[in-house]
Amino acid sequence: MSIRRWHVGKLIILWSWGVLSAGLAITHFVGTAVSETPILHGFEIIFVVLALLVLTAITWHWLGSKDSQ
Amino acid sequence: MNIPKIIAAFFLIGYLALIGSSVAVGGRRLPQDVKEVYKKESIPTNFKTWSLFLVCNPKWLGADKSQDLKDLYKAFEAFGTTIGPDNAAVWFWKQRQDQQDTFFANLDVERSSKFCSAFKLTPSKGPFVIVTSTYPDESHLSNGLPANSAVFELGEMQPSQISDLLAQLVDELVKGEKISAKTTPASKQEAGTWIRLMEAVQHTLNSFGCAWTFKVEAEGVQAQLHACKG
Numbered sequence: 001m002s003i004r005r006w007h008v009g010k011l012i013i014l015w016s017w018g019v020l021s022a023g024l025a026i027t028h029f030v031g032t033a034v035s036e037t038p039i040l041h042g043f044e045i046i047f048v049v050l051a052l053l054v055l056t057a058i059t060w061h062w063l064g065s066k067d068s069q
Numbered sequence: 070m071n072i073p074k075i076i077a078a079f080f081l082i083g084y085l086a087l088i089g090s091s092v093a094v095g096g097r098r099l100p101q102d103v104k105e106v107y108k109k110e111s112i113p114t115n116f117k118t119w120s121l122f123l124v125c126n127p128k129w130l131g132a133d134k135s136q137d138l139k140d141l142y143k144a145f146e147a148f149g150t151t152i153g154p155d156n157a158a159v160w161f162w163k164q165r166q167d168q169q170d171t172f173f174a175n176l177d178v179e180r181s182s183k184f185c186s187a188f189k190l191t192p193s194k195g196p197f198v199i200v201t202s203t204y205p206d207e208s209h210l211s212n213g214l215p216a217n218s219a220v221f222e223l224g225e226m227q228p229s230q231i232s233d234l235l236a237q238l239v240d241e242l243v244k245g246e247k248i249s250a251k252t253t254p255a256s257k258q259e260a261g262t263w264i265r266l267m268e269a270v271q272h273t274l275n276s277f278g279c280a281w282t283f284k285v286e287a288e289g290v291q292a293q294l295h296a297c298k299g
Contacts, residue, residue, distance in 0.1 A: 019221045030274045041267050
């Protein structure tokens with residue numbers, strides 16, 4: 001039985017981009033008044049949460065298997 | 070012709086000219102002055118936009134809201150004088166009276182209510198400001214809200230919020246911009262809960278962000294990084 005997993009490097013690349021974009025979004029979210037651009041702030045917080053959830057799910061799915069010894 | 074007759078004729082011509090000029094000025098409607106519409110008067114035409122101030126909320130006619138309503142009228146006056154000659158601000162009175170004690174009795178609430186009913190506005194959310202670039206023809210009120218109109222509900226707004234809204238409207242009207250939906254307090258009110266929620270998240274994140282300190286000590290040299298000042 002062959003077990004196919006993503007290479008750790010790919011996950012690192014994914015997480016790097018994810019953290020960078022989420023970081024930029026959260027920086028803008030906390031740095032500006034919500035009342036000025038509420039829709040943009042809404043998208044930002046949803047994007048941050050979703051990005052982290054998706055990355056977590058991918059990582060969980062591809063690296064989170066139980067290995068028996 | 071003797072001199073007295075010449076002088077008399079001169080004065081007569083001058084007098085007639087004076088009367089003629091005063092009639093011409095009085096008869097001509099100065100657009101920026103047209104902002105208060107009395108009973109039996111129709112809303113003036115020849116404007117690019119009309120801003121109707123409609124008072125059809127019974128709550129605002131009560132004693133506890135009397136000052137707010139007077140403040141709204143003052144805000145209307147300021148609004149009407151700053152939106153320029155191409156735009157009209159309209160307030161409905163029953164008759165011409167300047168006395169303060171007749172302010173409420175003189176409000177033409179019935180006329181406002183006709184608009185509110187025709188435009189399907191919920192009275193309890195009023196007073197309203199209707200900004201429209203289509204002439205609000207009272208003979209065709211059954212057609213509903215005119216095209217190119219924006220409705221602003223002032224009922225739940227604080228005086229400062231009303232001032233801000235009117236100031237924003239003045240900006241957009243003077244610049245000739247289309248009244249944007251983002252200006253409408255209705256959309257703001259709908260989003261109010263979400264805005265408060267996001268502000269709470271923002272506050273929490275800011276508090277959390279301020280809680281950490283990054284400190285490096287190397288051979289007597291210290292470096293500290295604080296997330297927030299203070």
